[in-house]
Amino acid sequence: MKYMNNYAVEFNNVSFRYHEDEPWILKDVSFKIEANKTTAIIGHNGSGKSTIAKLMNGLLLPEHGQIYIYGTRVEEESIWDIRREVGMVFQNPDNQFVGTTVKDDVAFGLENRGIPRLDMQKRIDETLKAVGMIDYLLHEPYRLSGGQKQRVAIASVMAITPSILILDEATSMLDPLGRKEILETVQHLRKKDNLSLIMISHEVNEMIKADYVIVMEDGKVSIEGTPKTIFSSEDRVKEVGLDIPLVTEFALSLKRHGMELESNPLTHEELLETLWTYHLKT
């Protein structure tokens, strides 16, 4: 099913609500997500971003509009094929650990798909090595930290070799170290396996590293674009109620004081770069 379409995910005028007498959670949402890129979907609680994730692998189905994964429409009949392509890691590390040990948990997804035992053993070893958890093969979940549990969750999802990996606030319950661990693991996997990575988050710092950002507000796409273009429209970002990264904030206030900086830096290195080029020119 891969490569039928350049876009990993496509939303066409999608509307969704849980019940007929309840308010719309998504209203006429359309966007496209390119394959093999990192895309961040950010927004506040209740902006509809988690619903988007659940719509992408058929945990929920839209009331209006169509969703396509690599050109295949998500609907009742295609759900099981879609779920093979779209892997999902959720927020709470404890509530997605099904097996009694790390090994059993990674096996769970493989067992569901009827993979023969010998292949299973190989795939389990491979994916646990890729996330750096191979030494914990026989550990029970309560002996692992939150970050380690999330890495196991990623391994469990990666074991079935999806082409799209969605992290639905997967780092929000972790400490800074665990968060770093997960982001590094995920980027490593993305490069290794040519994944399309979709990160759903309200953490502004996570979107800096994304190739493309979709900002959600009240069930609608509010702004979309590369992180640089998004943060250059300072007012718009603040209107949505999102924070601007400290580095960008700093550069913007330098500009306000009359320094003609060339670009909008997002990281410390970029800021350094902009500052010394500015210094050379003046």
Add this chain to the structure above:
Amino acid sequence: MNSAFIIGQYIPGESFIHRLDPRTKISLIFFFVIFVFFANSVLSYALLTIFSFLVALSTKIKPSFIIKGLTPVWFLIIFTFTIHLIVTQEGEVLYRILGFPIYSGALIQGFSISLRFFLLILFTSLLTLTTTPIEITDAIESLLNPLKKIRLPVHELALMMSISLRFIPTLMQETDKISKAQASRGVDFRSGSLKSRVEAVIPLLVPLFISAFKRAEELAMAMEARGYRGGEGRTKLRELKIRKLDYLAMILFSLVIAGMFLLRK
């Protein structure tokens, strides 16, 4: 984490008994429980007792562990013995304690019933000592498999068991956290009348239940996202295999039971 989190009383080991297929162990124990009731002579009891002790020894588990596992039932064993002493009135009177007659029949009866009881519990506790809970779950699923024909949801039951096993430590940690949180808000779990202590449990149970439901919902979602669609077409990573060792155990067991029948009165 502390040792109280270890579920059941499994003690890891590499002995002959540890390596048996859990299905073999469960079936043999099932038959043992039945055949213990057929013993009726001193020699048949002696044979079963020696056999049980040999099996217990061969697990290579420290006897102190096994005895510790039996502590809750000592009381029951002594209780049955005493009841039999008082109630049974067969044979001749041996002693009189405070004018109360003790019959020889009562002594024999009491002793044999208590011994049976002891052997049953010793043997079944060897199962939980040498088999992990998850192995027992797998064995039960496999043994109950024929019941699928009468629409018993065997796979679902086994999955339920293994998920509960997996969540016991998680919920215990949570209980600990909630009880500390509530204690910091002034709930007193340790003193006061029985009634007030029972009432103090309510603010512990309500949040625990709410969070358990939430966990269940999220877990179901995560399972579905990973392609879970019931037992149909599913493969299994853990494999149960009947090997030579198991046949050996079955033959040995049959011989002991045959010997027991020969030694009956």
